[in-house]
Amino acid sequence: MELRYFIIRRLLLLIPTLLGLVLLVFFLLRMFPDTYLVARFVNPKSPVPISVQYANAKAALGLNYPIFIQYFFYLKALFTGQWGTMSTSIYTGSVLKGIELYFPATIQLALFATILSIVIAIPLGTYIGARPNSVADQTGRVFSLAFYAMPVFLLGLLLQLLFGQNVIAGNPLGVLPIAGKFSFNAVGAIPPPWFDPSTGLTGPTHLPLFDALIHGDWKLAYSSFIYLILPVVTLTLSLLAAILRFIRAGMVDASNQEYVKTARSKGVPESLVIKRHVRKNALIPTVTVLGLLFAGLLGGVVVVETVFNYYGMGILALNAVINVAIYGVLGTTFVFGVTLMAANLIVDIAYAFIDPRIRY
């Protein structure tokens, strides 16, 4: 089978998973009693009797229909952008708008961490895995185990302590800011029109680094870059540790295979053996776990956003839970689910690309 057909089949498989995801979110919604869902529409001061208001609101929300019809209503609402409204301490308004404002920061952290850790992990893992039980290998194992086992918030706090500005007096390493997206001093006395001082958000991408670059504001771009370092490093270290463990195991496993021995015995240079025979096969099991690791990473992003006050969808979701904003919880859960599904899709396609066996 060609890669093309594999991708089409994989895309079709996305539909039932997406419907299942919506079903789960719908289940979360419908587990709340009707009175709870209707409460927003009932006004006790209105001259209309409460029972009539209740019945009207119930009819308007479609709660009188059978449950599976309600599911289709929910699907329709979801795909036409009617995600409801939320009211939390950091954001009040339409859920969709809130996600549009805060989601870029989340995906930015996740993407930067993923790219950085893959770029570091492949050469480092190859180096370590090619020298099992050497000093480099043992050091690498200890560090990757420690960072793998460390909760993300602890790692973030540790990095804040070591590299945070004004945390420990007289610490020469303490140069990096520990909270926020950029310094308000970098904005200037008169904020530019693309900057909203009340929410601290910038347009059009809502990512301060890219927005500042688009508008040519180098001072703000530098500031947002500095503020991005610690959150991204925290996520990168935790993801890198996990990937490194798998690459190392894969390298050791692959270098015991018969074809590697054959390649060595026929006199292929060692560097070529590692590059062509060992590493290529070591990456296959690593790619399979990447989807699972990305799920962990998205959870880590929520924690890192909280630790570093880097306002993103994780903080939005958390606030929705704490402030009992039901549509906020459902919307953010759905978007996180879709993000993970997209990541899994990419991982599967990469898998089929690397390992031709999987396509057949």
Add this chain to the structure above:
Amino acid sequence: MVDTTVMQAKQLPVKKRHPKLEDYSHTFRLLLKNKLALVGMIITTFYFIIAFLDLVFPRYLGVTNASNLLSFSIPTAVTPIGPSFSHGLPGLLGYTEFYSHQYPLLTISLAAIKFDIGYSLFIVLIGAGIGTVIGAIAGFKGGYIDEILMRITDVFFSIPFLILALAFIFLLGRYIIMAVYALLIVWWPTYARLARGQALYIKSMKYVEAATASGASTVRNVFSHVLPNVLSPVFVQISLDLGSIMQLFAVLFYLGVISDPYFPELGNIISLGQNWLGAGLWWPVIIPGIFILLFTVSINLLGDGLRDVLDPKLRR
């Protein structure tokens, strides 16, 4: 003459063989040979002993009212004292402070270990039990039961664990026990998939075919052939997951989702002490952090060792 020899033969002590037990002791000896796994096992055992002591003889650890941090506190609003030998045993690892109360870090961390280990163990064991049985039955039965199960686990795996746990805590209520249920709901699919994969493999074995041919029912097949063989990968997974679950549990407290500020839990202790980090005081965060880290590292070492030992390919 013949009779006496028979008598003697009968009186000879018959050495009863226990192949399962021999296998376990062999596994154990292999595990002891692996230095890192041994270290992991010793530290993990130590944690379990602390948790057990705390459960049975709380007085020895200075714990009086275990489920409330306030009972450990000294009401004085000063900057927390650092780790020192001059304040007796409780002050050995320093103090943390919040809402004008001083809390000895050693005592509250020891008290927290019981709850952390207890709840994590509960989640992992119950989750593994439910997931393994469901997965084994689905994998063995095949057909539409299997298909439905796989679609359900697909949905569970399509949302990040933490987000799903948050959503279920939102649904169930922000209490500790609800967090435990939420993590159970989040975690069982892992085991269901693992057990299903193994069950599919075992189903194709000759001895299962023989058992089916001689009239064994599905339930009998699953419980006497599939489950015993699924057990060792599940056991490895349990030991690896115990650390992850403890982390997730600590994260839920750290994020403030569970609204009980005085519950002794390591993540909670860190979150209460983290305001002191801005002032450059490291111990309110680092000391409870080390307690979490040491446990998760050692349980991972133990799990890795167990996997190596129980994997038939790497064994012997």
